[in-house]
Amino acid sequence: MTNGAFMTPQDHAALPPRFPQARPSACPFDPPRDYRDWQQRDGLQRVTLWNGTTAWSVTRYEDIRAVLSDPRVSADARNPGMPRLSPAGGDRADQEPPFVRLDDPEHALQRRMLTRDFTAKHAATLRPRVQQLVDEALDEMVRTGPPADLLTDFALPVPSRVIAVLLGVPYDDHAFFQDCSNKLLDLSLPAEEVRATSEAFGTYLRTLVDSKAAEPGEDLLSRLLAERVSTGELTEQQLVSMALLMLIAGHETTANTIALGTLALLRRPEQLAFLRDAEDPAVIARAIEELLRYLSVVENVVVRVAAADLTIAGEHIEAGDGIIVSLPAGNRDTALLPDRPDALDLTHNARAHLAFGFGVHQCLGQNLARMELQVAIPSLLRRLPTLRLAVPFEEVPFRQQMSVYGVTRLPVTW
Template identity: 50%
Template structure:
């Protein structure tokens, strides 16, 4: 009788190195690039691990990002419940997706984001002033990694930073892999109610921010409802601080564990710094539960026939370790040309805020290590608590000293 390998649960357990994808993903990349996995609800979507297959999948118009379609492989019960109740363009297909995304493209154009660089630099410097004046050891997550992108996205959207404790609490539930459907819906409802009240205020008293522009240009004209704008604001607010905060902290851990690479980032020119950001995005790929889709019709990807209604998971973390694209992929090399990574996704649904994330990370990585050249972990690496319980990977806290 032939040996039949059991269908493994996804996401999979990581190995000894906290920066590497699960070893089983590496095996599948080489031996079984398209295979079945089992997710929380018992369904068995197809998992794609090769770089070229992941990009093909994420650009194929015959697949859908709509979580309401039968067969869509939702990440968690909480995310499934929330996305069914509250719609945002991340879960829409074109042309609806393109129409909503187009309303925001001007706010995240490279030229506009580059114009924010001096303000981002001031935010970083002020937070580092406070960090250096405070006690040691310090938690770099709470003192620096989380406040930087939170302040930036609050200013961009027009959300009061004074309310950060509230939206940080809601965000933790929304990105938790362990939150129940009820907990996720309650957190989403609470945050949406808050943002809806904010949007309504901005209709009568607008400022120079994204929510004011949407309130006056879309809600006041009847083109969108208050809830639709609030839902868009929720997506930008949560994604705008959770992802970058985790990249700041996790990237710092990775560099502290590779001091030669940290020295190169600290002492290198702007071109090397830009390379370093792309390499860290590739190496860490903090969205580690894959990009989810469902087939709209029968199709073939990576030599595998997929039937209409079957779920699809594009494993971007292991695709970013594909040696056909990135030689010695398990090595962190900040001089590598890695801009073609898929850490931001690929195709029409790739991350809208990637220009902002890039500038924030460039400013942070350069400034942090130059101003605190003796920065070091205050705990051994093996004692850090990594976010295996979250949809966005990182560390829950990062004790550092200098």
């Protein structure tokens, strides 16, 4: 690693390309152009982070699968070699990491405690409730009348309500936890602000856990308290860490996929009409997989460190080297989709995409997210068949500085 603390301008000029980079303003659905260029080169690309340290960037589909399935590659956030993508990235490294930032066997032990709540079968039982929440959000949009901000009026409320019900978090607190989520995912914020947000969010969740210990409910946190914390298998701090992860991941990724996906469909009316008019659940499911592949909103999250020397794409990686995986670039690789990988085609067979990651750390909530998207987006398009942007496309603001990509608002009318 290169230490950036005492670097001259000449040193900075000689460094590898910076990371992360912004998506192109002319094609905001596409990965950054340089990431696509790196796919065409031999080996891997070395990149420079905000503090002058360097890491390996992995952008090819097969290389990503190799990295994320190699037991010599660590996800443990406590590892000193872990890449830090912002000044705040290391501030929480000494806290209890969420299970997705641990290695097996710790990771597997905690993950198994949650598996039954996120199976495809359990997600199917929640579908009627999700449909009800979607319909209620659409009813409110119609009652209020256009214009509307599709992000705050529809895309955020639906998954926020779902994860709040699942965890037992009062939805009345949604403004607080959505604000905390935004700040914790913002790579541009000062470390002090992120630290204060993390502490406030942790305090909120600890208070919530304490209240459930006193008065259990029919929710996931209450179940874990009774079944795991009471037996000593899980500490209260580990439960708080789990809750924080699930609350953020459970609404941010789905909400941004709903909003960004709707925007992408508005730009391609024939694709929008295809999904709006589809009645076969299998056709709808396939279309949602293509939206997940094409958008790949999980952008600057998947970081790893080599726990031993290894070789990826012919490149020698030394133990302690940081590794950054670009899921959006991997999902545009011809190795995944030989036929027009940069096109949004809802008939594509995109099931093997990387939007939920790969390997043992693949997203636990993917079945729930898929179901929510299969309900929310078609319902929106059918209820508001004349849906359109209320501003020019060029005026839609994108979340370039965030770990989860999307839009900051989406003005629409109908």
